[in-house]
Amino acid sequence: MKGSTTGGDAADGPRGELNPITFRRRLMRWYRDNARALPWRDTSDPYGIWVSEIMLQQTRVAAVIEYYTEFMRRFPTLVSLALAPEADVLAAWSGLGYYRRARMLHKAAQFIMTERRGQLPSSSLELRTLPGIGEYTAAAIASIAFGESVAVVDGNVERVILRLTGRANDATAAARRFVREQAQALVPHAPVTLKPYSQSGEGSPPSGNPAGDHNQAMMELGATVCLPHAPRCSECPVHSLCCTRGEHPTPTRTPQRSQPAACLLDLRKRGPATEVLLECRPGDAAVMPAMYELPKLPQEAVEGLEPALRLRHAITNTNYYVQVYSPRRLVRSGSGSHLSVDKPSTVSAHALRSVLPTETQNLHWTRTTRLASLPLTGLTRKILQRLKVMKNTRITLAE
DNA sequence: TAACCGTGGCC
DNA sequence: TGGCCAAGGTT
Known part of the structure; x- marks a missing residue:
């Protein structure tokens, strides 16, 4: 990245490199004013954040809210989940879809109880080894629950980065690496804490966890503004830093x-x-x-x-x-x-x-x-x- | 790498 | 009615 930190837009124009400091400041100001109030944003409990991230895999926020609340009422702790019969866990998941997620969540909870004395791993590297936790989910839990400075790359973040930079989405490994590197360059650096990140107590985001808030803001931007088909560029806080202003082809899907x-x-x-x-x-x-x-x-x-x-x-x-x-x-x-x-x-x-x-x-x-x-x-x-x-x-x- | 796994809602 | 999804992971 360039060294210019004077704050002027001239050095950060659409064709230039993204200035992380300008970008982050605008993104976070927007997030502070526009973050949705979601049940899993009221907690600093790594277990609750884990459950939410598994439920959110390929699933709309609106569909998850009810299931999350009920699931946490039914299985409030990692111990209670590990001790439950699998049929009970599936019953609580019934209707949410992708039932393998529930089975793997349950298996992982049992593994953590027997092999890790009930302690959820706190680094993205270790989280990645648990069943059902891939690259995205490991980064999400590590940053949101433990403050690790690692970028999450989900479908939203990928779209935001591709539009910001104008990089073609050719679905290659090189493109994915490019997106990951760009996303990582934007994440604020913060010391990795080994304890769960405690919230300020207000309940509403941002929580004061730089990396976790930044990652959630990136996903929020993609989910509510940088939409796949009709992006609302006029509402975008980083519109002036964007290379494409939303003009970006969306990949075709398999027909139904x-x-x-x-x-x-x-x-x-x-x-x-x-x-x-x-x-x-x-x-x-x-x-x-x-x-x-x-x-x-x-x-x-x-x-x-x-x-x-x-x-x-x-x-x-x-x-x-x-x-x-x-x-x-x-x-x-x-x-x-x-x-x-x-x-x-x-x-x-x-x-x-x-x-x-x-x-x-x-x-x-x-x-x-x-x-x-x-x-x-x-x-x-x-x-x-x-x-x-x-x-x-x-x-x-x-x- | 690509196919596969579930769903409710919107238009 | 039919098309299009939405905060991925596994094999």
């Missing part, structure tokens, strides 16, 4: 496909309890292993039948157009709904159940009161909530 699907919603009464038929996915399934879902019906078996519910559900690059078939009717009465077991609709339970694929097994009649504590797939949770079979709440049962 559409596919029909059908599943069975079968309910029965057992005394005062209502039970629903669930199938447990194989433990070695490629997706969502050992999680519970409604039994799938072959498309041919439901020709001409009227579904109880239609909805769309996206899994990775496939849009599933799902039809739910119920042999029994849900009758709305007053405030809620109840099950009418003696009024089969167009088709009997036996008829529908008999067309389940032969490989279907692991069927379980499950009390609806237990649903919230089971690792349901997101689609199943959505259907059961939509049809009022389970409450639309994330509160899990007490012990």
Whole structure:
């Protein structure tokens, strides 16, 4: 970097090198005034910051907030997470997606308890060795929780750096190295603390942790201003330092496909309890292993039948157009709904159940009161909530 | 390196 | 309805 620190823009023009001091000052002033209040920004607990960073992988902030709050209520400490059965952890994750994250988080917590006396590693290098923690997450935890001066590079930071510098995004290793080096050059240097970084107590960011605040500000800028398609350059605090002013091609993505699907919603009464038929996915399934879902019906078996519910559900690059078939009717009465077991609709339970694929097994009649504590797939949770079979709440049962 | 893993919301 | 995602990691 050039030595000019006079503060004038002339030396920091779009075609020149980024002056880290000017850049940081403008970024942080903007962040101080524009940082969103998020639950994980109220804590200096490395465990809480870790949980938030895992949840935020490839997942929108808006989707994480509720899950984070409930997860931290359910598993407030690293010990409580390590001691919990995996099914409980998955149940708390149900609907958030990428369930491998939850399994690896759980595994890592157990590893830390048995091999590290409950101490989360405090350096990005050591954090990197834990399952589920890659380059980005290691840098995020190390800087935000422990003050290490290491740059985080997520999709937002990459886009911000590429636009600032005008470097082409050719998806090569050289481009990634360039972005990482540029990002690192902008991070404020601060002594690496080995203890968790304690917040000033106000709760609202910035917290007074130079590297952690800077990294969060970079991501915040990318997430709220330097948007992928319609960047709001007029609101950008470093607009005058930017080489491209937002003109930057965005990479193409793999096209989506559409596919029909059908599943069975079968309910029965057992005394005062209502039970629903669930199938447990194989433990070695490629997706969502050992999680519970409604039994799938072959498309041919439901020709001409009227579904109880239609909805769309996206899994990775496939849009599933799902039809739910119920042999029994849900009758709305007053405030809620109840099950009418003696009024089969167009088709009997036996008829529908008999067309389940032969490989279907692991069927379980499950009390609806237990649903919230089971690792349901997101689609199943959505259907059961939509049809009022389970409450639309994330509160899990007490012990 | 590239494919794969889940989801809810927005337009 | 269909397209496009959003704070990555693993294999």
